[in-house]
Amino acid sequence: MKKLLYTIAICLSVVTISAQKIGHINTQELLQQLPDYNQAKVELENFAAEQQKEFEQFAKLYQDKETKYIAKENACKKDPDNCDKDLLQMEYNNLMESADKLEKLQYEMEAKIQERESFLINKIIGKIRVAAEEVAKEKGLLYVLDQSTILYAGGEDISAAVKAKLAK
Numbered sequence: 001m002k003k004l005l006y007t008i009a010i011c012l013s014v015v016t017i018s019a020q021k022i023g024h025i026n027t028q029e030l031l032q033q034l035p036d037y038n039q040a041k042v043e044l045e046n047f048a049a050e051q052q053k054e055f056e057q058f059a060k061l062y063q064d065k066e067t068k069y070i071a072k073e074n075a076c077k078k079d080p081d082n083c084d085k086d087l088l089q090m091e092y093n094n095l096m097e098s099a100d101k102l103e104k105l106q107y108e109m110e111a112k113i114q115e116r117e118s119f120l121i122n123k124i125i126g127k128i129r130v131a132a133e134e135v136a137k138e139k140g141l142l143y144v145l146d147q148s149t150i151l152y153a154g155g156e157d158i159s160a161a162v163k164a165k166l167a168k
Contacts, residue, residue, distance in 0.1 A: 021142040022155035023135075025162050028148055030128055031121070034166060040120035047116050051109045058105055062098045069095050131165040132158065 031037050069091050076083035135158050136144045147153050 021140065023132075023139065023141040023144045023158040024147050024150065024153050024155055025128075025132055025144060025157070025159045026147045027125065027128055030159060030163055030166070031124060033163065034124060034128075036124045036127070040124060044113070044117050044120060048113050051113060055105055055109050058102060062095075062102050065095055065098055127166060128162065131162045135161045135165055 072088060072091065076085070076088055132144045135141075139156065139158065139161070141156065141158070144158065145153075145155075
């Protein structure tokens with residue numbers, strides 16, 4: 001019976017000690033407070049503006065082609081005898097290829113922007129992760145959890161200590 005009580009007491013003390021060795025941070029909040037985040041936002045906005053400018057140039061070329069095609073198509077409808085239907089069909093096919101390229105370019109542009117955003121954010125999150133590791137070691141924490149992924153934030157909130165570490 002004594003052995004059972006000792007075993008229970010040891011288990012409870014291990015659970016209590018382990019519970020005290022858990023910390024948590026609010027990564028999203030930390031991220032938005034860092035100067036690196038604002039710099040990344042500006043860089044991403046500039047990159048997106050460049051991508052948008054390239055896209056708009058191609059879209060303008062497409063619109064010009066479409067306008068010319070519609071004018072030729074209308075001319076053919078008014079005067080079918082003076083219309084080269086094969087040439088009109090070639091221009092239509094060319095216009096459809098341009099539409100496909102425009103759609104592909106838009107998809108690629110969005111993918112590039114998302115990729116750049118992920119790269120910039122992950123770079124900053126890497127810094128947060130390193131700072132959280134350092135703080136955890138200093139405080140003797142076994143685990144550091146992100147508040148956004150847990151239902152209950154027990155343990156020690158080390159967000160302020162991580163923020164201070166990042167400021168250095």
